[in-house]
Amino acid sequence: MSGSSELEYRVRHTPSTLYNAAYRPVGDKATRWVLVNNTNHYADIHGQVRACFSSRAVGPAKSPYYETYSTDWKNVMTTAPFPIAMREDGSSYRIRVVVGGAAENAAAACRFGVVLSLFGAPTDPRSTLEQAVAGTIPTDSVWHTDSATSGTTPAFLNGKSKGTINWDRLIALTRDEAAPFLTVTGTPLDIGGSSSGVPQCLAQLFVFAKTNNGLYGARLHYFQATEWYGEP
Amino acid sequence: MTYIPRNLLRTKPSYTLVNPGAPVRAAGTWRELADGIQWIAGKGACLVPWMNTSFQIAAGVTKTLRFRVRPRGKAIRRMWGLMLQPNTLSVDTSVTIRAPASTGTAVTVDLRHPGLFWQPFTYIEDLAAKSSTEQEISIDIASIGGTTNVLGVQCYEQDRSALNDDATDYGIRVETVVPRAPMIDVAQTSLRGVYDAFANMDARRVGILHLALDTSEAFTRTSTGFLKLTNLPYKIQVPKLNAGATTQAVYWSCYARMATSGGTGGSVRIVTTTSAVTDTATITGTTFAWITSRSINVACDNFATVDGFRDDELSIEIAGDGTRTVEVASVSIWVDSVA
Numbered sequence: 001m002s003g004s005s006e007l008e009y010r011v012r013h014t015p016s017t018l019y020n021a022a023y024r025p026v027g028d029k030a031t032r033w034v035l036v037n038n039t040n041h042y043a044d045i046h047g048q049v050r051a052c053f054s055s056r057a058v059g060p061a062k063s064p065y066y067e068t069y070s071t072d073w074k075n076v077m078t079t080a081p082f083p084i085a086m087r088e089d090g091s092s093y094r095i096r097v098v099v100g101g102a103a104e105n106a107a108a109a110c111r112f113g114v115v116l117s118l119f120g121a122p123t124d125p126r127s128t129l130e131q132a133v134a135g136t137i138p139t140d141s142v143w144h145t146d147s148a149t150s151g152t153t154p155a156f157l158n159g160k161s162k163g164t165i166n167w168d169r170l171i172a173l174t175r176d177e178a179a180p181f182l183t184v185t186g187t188p189l190d191i192g193g194s195s196s197g198v199p200q201c202l203a204q205l206f207v208f209a210k211t212n213n214g215l216y217g218a219r220l221h222y223f224q225a226t227e228w229y230g231e232p
Numbered sequence: 233m234t235y236i237p238r239n240l241l242r243t244k245p246s247y248t249l250v251n252p253g254a255p256v257r258a259a260g261t262w263r264e265l266a267d268g269i270q271w272i273a274g275k276g277a278c279l280v281p282w283m284n285t286s287f288q289i290a291a292g293v294t295k296t297l298r299f300r301v302r303p304r305g306k307a308i309r310r311m312w313g314l315m316l317q318p319n320t321l322s323v324d325t326s327v328t329i330r331a332p333a334s335t336g337t338a339v340t341v342d343l344r345h346p347g348l349f350w351q352p353f354t355y356i357e358d359l360a361a362k363s364s365t366e367q368e369i370s371i372d373i374a375s376i377g378g379t380t381n382v383l384g385v386q387c388y389e390q391d392r393s394a395l396n397d398d399a400t401d402y403g404i405r406v407e408t409v410v411p412r413a414p415m416i417d418v419a420q421t422s423l424r425g426v427y428d429a430f431a432n433m434d435a436r437r438v439g440i441l442h443l444a445l446d447t448s449e450a451f452t453r454t455s456t457g458f459l460k461l462t463n464l465p466y467k468i469q470v471p472k473l474n475a476g477a478t479t480q481a482v483y484w485s486c487y488a489r490m491a492t493s494g495g496t497g498g499s500v501r502i503v504t505t506t507s508a509v510t511d512t513a514t515i516t517g518t519t520f521a522w523i524t525s526r527s528i529n530v531a532c533d534n535f536a537t538v539d540g541f542r543d544d545e546l547s548i549e550i551a552g553d554g555t556r557t558v559e560v561a562s563v564s565i566w567v568d569s570v571a
Binding site: 034087 | 275282308
């Protein structure tokens with residue numbers, strides 16, 4: 001079970017069943033199921049899709065996939081920073097990761113990796129990926145394909161996060177990993193209002209690829225990342 | 233007007249503290265609820281998840297990307313993220329960006345700056361009013377001096393730093409939800425404030441996916457045979473609401489037209505696997521426009537597994553009428569309601 005609510009679904013309610021007049025008792029079921037259960041469930045399901053693209057099969061001539069001919073890990077795609085949702089324990093919401101790729105030619109074997117980090121963070125994302133794949137820094141903020149692909153037809157790829165949890169399709173920042181990314185971003189208090197600061201944990205998703213044959217590229221055709229509360 | 237700050241971390245109020253015959257405590261439950269509801273209400277939604285655009289803009293040309301969404305009604309600022317690149321590094325290239333397209337504040341960015349080569353940057357769109365009405369959001373990019381590669385775009389609503397204690401934001405006066413404070417029947421205050429804020433918050437995962445191009449290079453199809461627009465289907469998944477549910481409604485729309493009038497019209501079709509949807513919209517007009525949004529039921533989150541996947545897959549397909557060509561510039565899918 002991977003939600004934080006008691007029931008892991010929403011209990012139907014109407015305003016009048018919640019609170020309809022002064023001096024009326026507040027029922028324990030209304031409080032427990034409607035308020036407590038639903039608030040937790042809504043907080044669970046509100047996790048946002050942060051990236052979702054599939055390479056175009058048709059359209060403008062500009063290559064619709066991200067590609068590298070590098071035989072070392074090369075950053076092929078980076079999302080803009082986004083304020084990742086934060087759990088109550090200071091870790092980030094998990095990110096559900098889906099990666100699709102292909103090799104330009106069957107003579108190449110290609111690998112893909114994903115790092116949840118931030119540009120300018122104390123640790124370079126590429127270094128984090130290299131060390132996590134090598135096993136010297138176990139971290140579940142890094143995801144890596146299980147095996148190299150030589151398939152030239154775009155396909156979804158299997159992998160694992162490289163930390164102690166070793167998820168199949170999740171990555172996340174622990175509380176300690178998230179701490180360097182905490183910041184206060186300037187924003188108005190309200191429409192046309194005075195300036196204020198909102199605390200955020202700004203993160204980015206870095207996708208890396210490499211090929212074992214520099215003549216033929218590794219192509220990232222699909223990437224999807226969705227926030228997910230995860231296991232309690 | 234009082235502004236109630238919202239926190240960085242969500243809360244997790246415990247149901248084990250709410251039992252028949254026992255008092256429901258302010259410290260363990262009501263304050264946790266108040267902070268949790270405000271965390272949800274003030275957290276901005278992602279309207280446009282990061283998408284690979286991969287098109288070019290020649291010098292002197294402006295291209296526009298359009299997306300269909302229903303924003304959250306408490307947002308006041310949108311943050312557009314863009315990855316742009318000069319096509320030829322030796323050519324001095326800059327871009328002018330506006331959101332909304334045509335009417336937004338123009339910002340010019342010099343792409344010679346080395347930090348922009350792989351590092352996306354942000355364009356800020358301040359809103360004139362809060363709105364949760366289904367609408368088009370748009371951004372245009374004009375290339376100056378040389379050709380620009382547009383590699384990616386995203387847009388999210390900036391988190392609110394604080395909520396108003398009014399009937400729009402429903403911020404809760406948290407100093408009234410503390411141990412030994414009296415329960416009073418005043419708006420945005422005490423238990424009534426918690427209930428009202430709960431009933432009026434918006435917990436939607438808004439933007440699910442978008443596929444967008446400028447109308448000048450829209451997807452086209454004349455044949456009546458359906459053509460898939462992407463190499464891989466999208467892994468579609470939306471929030472779970474009800475007990476036992478395996479699917480949930482989402483809305484979709486497309487920005488399309490027919491190149492010439494007459495005939496039976498072209499088609500834009502959504503096809504899914506696990507949820508077995510085939511939903512076809514007919515395009516007849518010769519002016520680009522969004523079709524009336526359509527509802528389909530696709531797979532929702534699966535809380536019985538660690539990652540919640542159901543692996544529903546969605547394809548976007550288009551077809552002409554055999555003689556006339558359908559042109560599709562944008563397709564958008566979003567969650568309209570979790571009420």
